[in-house]
Amino acid sequence: MASQEEFIEEILNSPSSANEEEIVHIIKQEEMExxxxxxxxxxxxxxxxxxxxxxxxxxxxxxxxxxxxxxxxxxxxxxxxxxxxxxxxxxxxxxxxxxxxxxxxxxxxxxxxxxxxxxxxxxxxxxxxxxxxxxxxxxKITETESTQLAEDYFYLASRHLKLKEINKEIVESRGGHQNFEPQANETKLLLLDILKEIETRDTNLTLMTHGFSPLIIRAVIDILIEIMTYKGSST
Structure with missing residues:
Protein backbone atom coordinates (compact mmCIF):
# COMPACT_ATOMS: atom_id res chain seq x y z
CA MET A 1 0.00 0.00 0.00
CA ALA A 2 1.27 3.47 -0.84
CA SER A 3 2.69 5.58 1.99
CA GLN A 4 0.95 8.74 3.16
CA GLU A 5 3.52 10.85 1.29
CA GLU A 6 2.90 8.90 -1.91
CA PHE A 7 -0.86 9.24 -1.43
CA ILE A 8 -0.60 13.03 -1.08
CA GLU A 9 1.81 13.23 -4.02
CA GLU A 10 -0.63 11.27 -6.18
CA ILE A 11 -3.41 13.76 -5.42
CA LEU A 12 -1.18 16.76 -6.12
CA ASN A 13 0.06 15.37 -9.42
CA SER A 14 -3.22 13.94 -10.65
CA PRO A 15 -4.07 15.40 -14.10
CA SER A 16 -7.77 15.01 -13.47
CA SER A 17 -10.09 15.05 -10.51
CA ALA A 18 -11.51 11.75 -11.76
CA ASN A 19 -8.75 9.80 -9.99
CA GLU A 20 -8.59 11.89 -6.86
CA GLU A 21 -9.71 10.52 -3.54
CA GLU A 22 -11.71 13.53 -2.45
CA ILE A 23 -12.27 14.21 1.22
CA VAL A 24 -15.83 15.34 1.87
CA HIS A 25 -16.27 17.51 4.93
CA ILE A 26 -19.22 17.34 7.27
CA ILE A 27 -19.41 21.10 7.58
CA LYS A 28 -21.34 22.63 4.69
CA GLN A 29 -20.90 26.29 3.87
CA GLU A 30 -24.22 26.95 2.21
CA GLU A 31 -23.88 30.63 3.00
CA MET A 32 -20.98 30.72 0.52
CA GLU A 33 -23.50 30.25 -2.25
CA LYS A 140 -3.86 31.91 11.28
CA ILE A 141 -6.52 29.37 10.38
CA THR A 142 -10.27 29.77 10.66
CA GLU A 143 -12.66 27.68 12.71
CA THR A 144 -13.87 25.99 9.52
CA GLU A 145 -10.32 25.00 8.56
CA SER A 146 -9.60 23.66 12.06
CA THR A 147 -12.71 21.52 11.85
CA GLN A 148 -11.75 20.30 8.39
CA LEU A 149 -8.28 19.29 9.62
CA ALA A 150 -9.80 17.06 12.28
CA GLU A 151 -12.30 15.60 9.82
CA ASP A 152 -9.58 14.93 7.25
CA TYR A 153 -7.42 13.17 9.84
CA PHE A 154 -10.29 10.91 10.89
CA TYR A 155 -11.11 10.14 7.27
CA LEU A 156 -7.51 9.29 6.36
CA ALA A 157 -6.89 7.29 9.54
CA SER A 158 -10.10 5.31 9.04
CA ARG A 159 -9.14 4.52 5.46
CA HIS A 160 -5.41 3.91 5.79
CA LEU A 161 -4.67 2.56 9.26
CA LYS A 162 -4.50 -1.24 9.10
CA LEU A 163 -7.22 -1.74 11.68
CA LYS A 164 -7.70 -5.45 10.97
CA GLU A 165 -4.00 -6.28 11.28
CA ILE A 166 -3.62 -4.22 14.45
CA ASN A 167 -6.68 -5.88 15.98
CA LYS A 168 -5.38 -9.33 15.11
CA GLU A 169 -2.00 -8.74 16.75
CA ILE A 170 -3.55 -7.28 19.90
CA VAL A 171 -6.10 -10.10 20.23
CA GLU A 172 -3.49 -12.83 19.71
CA SER A 173 -1.08 -11.25 22.20
CA ARG A 174 -3.79 -11.43 24.87
CA GLY A 175 -4.78 -15.06 24.50
CA GLY A 176 -7.41 -14.88 21.79
CA HIS A 177 -10.76 -13.22 21.29
CA GLN A 178 -12.48 -14.88 24.26
CA ASN A 179 -9.92 -13.49 26.70
CA PHE A 180 -9.61 -10.14 24.96
CA GLU A 181 -13.30 -9.25 24.58
CA PRO A 182 -13.91 -8.46 28.30
CA GLN A 183 -10.75 -6.32 28.35
CA ALA A 184 -11.85 -4.52 25.20
CA ASN A 185 -15.32 -3.81 26.56
CA GLU A 186 -13.92 -2.47 29.82
CA THR A 187 -11.36 -0.33 28.01
CA LYS A 188 -14.03 0.99 25.64
CA LEU A 189 -16.16 2.15 28.57
CA LEU A 190 -13.11 3.72 30.21
CA LEU A 191 -12.22 5.62 27.02
CA LEU A 192 -15.80 6.87 26.65
CA ASP A 193 -15.76 8.06 30.27
CA ILE A 194 -12.46 9.85 29.66
CA LEU A 195 -13.88 11.44 26.49
CA LYS A 196 -16.93 12.66 28.40
CA GLU A 197 -14.76 14.27 31.07
CA ILE A 198 -12.48 15.88 28.48
CA GLU A 199 -15.41 17.33 26.56
CA THR A 200 -16.82 18.75 29.80
CA ARG A 201 -13.57 20.56 30.67
CA ASP A 202 -12.14 21.37 27.23
CA THR A 203 -13.64 24.85 26.78
CA ASN A 204 -10.42 26.88 26.63
CA LEU A 205 -8.56 24.33 24.53
CA THR A 206 -11.51 24.20 22.14
CA LEU A 207 -11.40 27.99 21.79
CA MET A 208 -7.61 28.03 21.33
CA THR A 209 -7.79 25.36 18.61
CA HIS A 210 -11.08 26.62 17.15
CA GLY A 211 -12.93 23.35 17.51
CA PHE A 212 -10.02 21.08 16.56
CA SER A 213 -9.34 19.68 20.04
CA PRO A 214 -12.63 17.91 20.84
CA LEU A 215 -12.95 16.58 17.29
CA ILE A 216 -9.42 15.15 17.10
CA ILE A 217 -9.65 13.61 20.59
CA ARG A 218 -12.97 12.00 19.68
CA ALA A 219 -11.49 10.83 16.37
CA VAL A 220 -8.54 9.14 18.08
CA ILE A 221 -10.75 7.48 20.70
CA ASP A 222 -13.18 6.30 18.00
CA ILE A 223 -10.27 4.77 16.08
CA LEU A 224 -8.94 3.01 19.21
CA ILE A 225 -12.41 1.62 19.93
CA GLU A 226 -12.71 0.50 16.31
CA ILE A 227 -9.39 -1.36 16.62
CA MET A 228 -10.49 -3.11 19.81
CA THR A 229 -13.92 -4.08 18.48
CA TYR A 230 -12.99 -4.76 14.86
CA LYS A 231 -15.34 -7.37 13.41
CA GLY A 232 -13.83 -10.39 11.77
CA SER A 233 -10.79 -10.65 14.01
CA SER A 234 -9.34 -14.07 14.51
CA THR A 235 -10.25 -16.13 17.55
Whole structure:
Protein backbone atom coordinates (compact mmCIF):
# COMPACT_ATOMS: atom_id res chain seq x y z
CA MET A 1 0.00 0.00 0.00
CA ALA A 2 1.27 3.47 -0.84
CA SER A 3 2.69 5.58 1.99
CA GLN A 4 0.95 8.74 3.16
CA GLU A 5 3.52 10.85 1.29
CA GLU A 6 2.90 8.90 -1.91
CA PHE A 7 -0.86 9.24 -1.43
CA ILE A 8 -0.60 13.03 -1.08
CA GLU A 9 1.81 13.23 -4.02
CA GLU A 10 -0.63 11.27 -6.18
CA ILE A 11 -3.41 13.76 -5.42
CA LEU A 12 -1.18 16.76 -6.12
CA ASN A 13 0.06 15.37 -9.42
CA SER A 14 -3.22 13.94 -10.65
CA PRO A 15 -4.07 15.40 -14.10
CA SER A 16 -7.77 15.01 -13.47
CA SER A 17 -10.09 15.05 -10.51
CA ALA A 18 -11.51 11.75 -11.76
CA ASN A 19 -8.75 9.80 -9.99
CA GLU A 20 -8.59 11.89 -6.86
CA GLU A 21 -9.71 10.52 -3.54
CA GLU A 22 -11.71 13.53 -2.45
CA ILE A 23 -12.27 14.21 1.22
CA VAL A 24 -15.83 15.34 1.87
CA HIS A 25 -16.27 17.51 4.93
CA ILE A 26 -19.22 17.34 7.27
CA ILE A 27 -19.41 21.10 7.58
CA LYS A 28 -21.34 22.63 4.69
CA GLN A 29 -20.90 26.29 3.87
CA GLU A 30 -24.22 26.95 2.21
CA GLU A 31 -23.88 30.63 3.00
CA MET A 32 -20.98 30.72 0.52
CA GLU A 33 -23.50 30.25 -2.25
CA UNK A 34 -25.50 33.31 -1.25
CA UNK A 35 -25.05 36.63 -3.01
CA UNK A 36 -23.69 39.11 -0.45
CA UNK A 37 -25.47 42.42 -0.11
CA UNK A 38 -23.84 45.81 0.41
CA UNK A 39 -20.39 44.29 -0.14
CA UNK A 40 -17.42 46.53 0.59
CA UNK A 41 -13.68 46.00 0.19
CA UNK A 42 -11.33 47.07 2.93
CA UNK A 43 -8.58 47.38 0.38
CA UNK A 44 -8.52 47.08 -3.40
CA UNK A 45 -5.22 45.22 -3.05
CA UNK A 46 -7.06 42.76 -0.83
CA UNK A 47 -10.13 42.61 -3.02
CA UNK A 48 -10.50 38.86 -2.47
CA UNK A 49 -10.98 39.48 1.23
CA UNK A 50 -14.38 41.13 1.29
CA UNK A 51 -16.41 42.19 4.28
CA UNK A 52 -20.10 42.72 4.22
CA UNK A 53 -23.03 43.10 6.57
CA UNK A 54 -25.83 40.59 6.05
CA UNK A 55 -28.88 39.51 8.07
CA UNK A 56 -28.36 36.50 10.33
CA UNK A 57 -30.91 33.83 11.23
CA UNK A 58 -32.54 36.20 13.74
CA UNK A 59 -32.88 38.93 11.14
CA UNK A 60 -30.17 41.06 12.75
CA UNK A 61 -27.31 42.35 10.63
CA UNK A 62 -23.86 40.91 11.29
CA UNK A 63 -20.39 41.38 9.87
CA UNK A 64 -19.07 38.64 7.58
CA UNK A 65 -15.63 38.30 5.97
CA UNK A 66 -14.84 36.13 2.95
CA UNK A 67 -11.21 35.00 3.20
CA UNK A 68 -9.12 32.73 0.95
CA UNK A 69 -8.61 29.27 2.42
CA UNK A 70 -5.03 28.49 3.42
CA UNK A 71 -5.38 24.72 3.42
CA UNK A 72 -7.34 23.97 0.24
CA UNK A 73 -5.67 21.92 -2.50
CA UNK A 74 -6.90 22.27 -6.05
CA UNK A 75 -9.43 24.90 -5.00
CA UNK A 76 -7.30 28.04 -4.99
CA UNK A 77 -10.32 30.32 -5.38
CA UNK A 78 -12.20 28.73 -2.49
CA UNK A 79 -13.21 31.24 0.17
CA UNK A 80 -14.26 30.68 3.74
CA UNK A 81 -16.72 32.79 5.66
CA UNK A 82 -15.57 34.26 8.94
CA UNK A 83 -18.64 35.55 10.73
CA UNK A 84 -18.88 38.18 13.41
CA UNK A 85 -19.33 35.57 16.15
CA UNK A 86 -16.04 33.93 15.17
CA UNK A 87 -14.20 37.26 15.14
CA UNK A 88 -15.58 37.99 18.61
CA UNK A 89 -14.43 34.59 19.90
CA UNK A 90 -10.96 35.22 18.46
CA UNK A 91 -10.47 38.65 20.06
CA UNK A 92 -11.75 37.56 23.47
CA UNK A 93 -10.01 35.27 26.01
CA UNK A 94 -8.31 32.90 25.89
CA UNK A 95 -6.84 33.80 22.46
CA UNK A 96 -7.23 37.61 22.57
CA UNK A 97 -6.05 38.21 19.00
CA UNK A 98 -4.30 41.52 18.48
CA UNK A 99 -5.00 43.74 15.49
CA UNK A 100 -1.91 42.39 13.71
CA UNK A 101 -2.93 38.77 14.22
CA UNK A 102 -6.53 39.48 13.21
CA UNK A 103 -5.32 41.11 9.99
CA UNK A 104 -3.28 37.98 9.32
CA UNK A 105 -6.29 35.73 9.97
CA UNK A 106 -8.46 37.77 7.58
CA UNK A 107 -5.65 37.89 4.94
CA UNK A 108 -5.55 41.70 5.01
CA UNK A 109 -2.49 43.93 4.69
CA UNK A 110 -1.16 45.71 7.76
CA UNK A 111 -1.95 49.04 6.08
CA UNK A 112 -5.65 48.30 6.55
CA UNK A 113 -5.43 48.09 10.32
CA UNK A 114 -7.22 51.38 10.89
CA UNK A 115 -9.98 50.49 8.43
CA UNK A 116 -10.43 47.11 10.09
CA UNK A 117 -10.59 48.62 13.56
CA UNK A 118 -13.19 51.15 12.37
CA UNK A 119 -15.28 48.42 10.71
CA UNK A 120 -15.18 46.26 13.83
CA UNK A 121 -16.09 49.18 16.08
CA UNK A 122 -19.15 49.95 13.94
CA UNK A 123 -20.31 46.41 14.61
CA UNK A 124 -19.66 46.46 18.34
CA UNK A 125 -16.26 44.75 18.29
CA UNK A 126 -13.85 47.14 20.00
CA UNK A 127 -11.87 44.91 22.35
CA UNK A 128 -8.68 44.45 20.31
CA UNK A 129 -5.63 44.03 22.52
CA UNK A 130 -2.14 45.34 21.65
CA UNK A 131 -0.66 41.85 21.99
CA UNK A 132 -2.18 38.41 21.46
CA UNK A 133 -2.37 36.23 24.57
CA UNK A 134 -1.72 33.00 22.67
CA UNK A 135 -0.02 32.42 19.31
CA UNK A 136 0.16 28.94 17.80
CA UNK A 137 -0.16 27.14 14.49
CA UNK A 138 -3.92 27.55 14.88
CA UNK A 139 -3.73 31.36 15.03
CA LYS A 140 -3.86 31.91 11.28
CA ILE A 141 -6.52 29.37 10.38
CA THR A 142 -10.27 29.77 10.66
CA GLU A 143 -12.66 27.68 12.71
CA THR A 144 -13.87 25.99 9.52
CA GLU A 145 -10.32 25.00 8.56
CA SER A 146 -9.60 23.66 12.06
CA THR A 147 -12.71 21.52 11.85
CA GLN A 148 -11.75 20.30 8.39
CA LEU A 149 -8.28 19.29 9.62
CA ALA A 150 -9.80 17.06 12.28
CA GLU A 151 -12.30 15.60 9.82
CA ASP A 152 -9.58 14.93 7.25
CA TYR A 153 -7.42 13.17 9.84
CA PHE A 154 -10.29 10.91 10.89
CA TYR A 155 -11.11 10.14 7.27
CA LEU A 156 -7.51 9.29 6.36
CA ALA A 157 -6.89 7.29 9.54
CA SER A 158 -10.10 5.31 9.04
CA ARG A 159 -9.14 4.52 5.46
CA HIS A 160 -5.41 3.91 5.79
CA LEU A 161 -4.67 2.56 9.26
CA LYS A 162 -4.50 -1.24 9.10
CA LEU A 163 -7.22 -1.74 11.68
CA LYS A 164 -7.70 -5.45 10.97
CA GLU A 165 -4.00 -6.28 11.28
CA ILE A 166 -3.62 -4.22 14.45
CA ASN A 167 -6.68 -5.88 15.98
CA LYS A 168 -5.38 -9.33 15.11
CA GLU A 169 -2.00 -8.74 16.75
CA ILE A 170 -3.55 -7.28 19.90
CA VAL A 171 -6.10 -10.10 20.23
CA GLU A 172 -3.49 -12.83 19.71
CA SER A 173 -1.08 -11.25 22.20
CA ARG A 174 -3.79 -11.43 24.87
CA GLY A 175 -4.78 -15.06 24.50
CA GLY A 176 -7.41 -14.88 21.79
CA HIS A 177 -10.76 -13.22 21.29
CA GLN A 178 -12.48 -14.88 24.26
CA ASN A 179 -9.92 -13.49 26.70
CA PHE A 180 -9.61 -10.14 24.96
CA GLU A 181 -13.30 -9.25 24.58
CA PRO A 182 -13.91 -8.46 28.30
CA GLN A 183 -10.75 -6.32 28.35
CA ALA A 184 -11.85 -4.52 25.20
CA ASN A 185 -15.32 -3.81 26.56
CA GLU A 186 -13.92 -2.47 29.82
CA THR A 187 -11.36 -0.33 28.01
CA LYS A 188 -14.03 0.99 25.64
CA LEU A 189 -16.16 2.15 28.57
CA LEU A 190 -13.11 3.72 30.21
CA LEU A 191 -12.22 5.62 27.02
CA LEU A 192 -15.80 6.87 26.65
CA ASP A 193 -15.76 8.06 30.27
CA ILE A 194 -12.46 9.85 29.66
CA LEU A 195 -13.88 11.44 26.49
CA LYS A 196 -16.93 12.66 28.40
CA GLU A 197 -14.76 14.27 31.07
CA ILE A 198 -12.48 15.88 28.48
CA GLU A 199 -15.41 17.33 26.56
CA THR A 200 -16.82 18.75 29.80
CA ARG A 201 -13.57 20.56 30.67
CA ASP A 202 -12.14 21.37 27.23
CA THR A 203 -13.64 24.85 26.78
CA ASN A 204 -10.42 26.88 26.63
CA LEU A 205 -8.56 24.33 24.53
CA THR A 206 -11.51 24.20 22.14
CA LEU A 207 -11.40 27.99 21.79
CA MET A 208 -7.61 28.03 21.33
CA THR A 209 -7.79 25.36 18.61
CA HIS A 210 -11.08 26.62 17.15
CA GLY A 211 -12.93 23.35 17.51
CA PHE A 212 -10.02 21.08 16.56
CA SER A 213 -9.34 19.68 20.04
CA PRO A 214 -12.63 17.91 20.84
CA LEU A 215 -12.95 16.58 17.29
CA ILE A 216 -9.42 15.15 17.10
CA ILE A 217 -9.65 13.61 20.59
CA ARG A 218 -12.97 12.00 19.68
CA ALA A 219 -11.49 10.83 16.37
CA VAL A 220 -8.54 9.14 18.08
CA ILE A 221 -10.75 7.48 20.70
CA ASP A 222 -13.18 6.30 18.00
CA ILE A 223 -10.27 4.77 16.08
CA LEU A 224 -8.94 3.01 19.21
CA ILE A 225 -12.41 1.62 19.93
CA GLU A 226 -12.71 0.50 16.31
CA ILE A 227 -9.39 -1.36 16.62
CA MET A 228 -10.49 -3.11 19.81
CA THR A 229 -13.92 -4.08 18.48
CA TYR A 230 -12.99 -4.76 14.86
CA LYS A 231 -15.34 -7.37 13.41
CA GLY A 232 -13.83 -10.39 11.77
CA SER A 233 -10.79 -10.65 14.01
CA SER A 234 -9.34 -14.07 14.51
CA THR A 235 -10.25 -16.13 17.55
Missing amino acids: EEPTAMLSLNMADEDNMETVIPNSQGKKELVFWVPALLSIGRENHKITVKQDEVQRRIEPPECLSQTMLLSLLRLSKAKGRDLRRTLAKNGLDKLTPKSAIISSFT
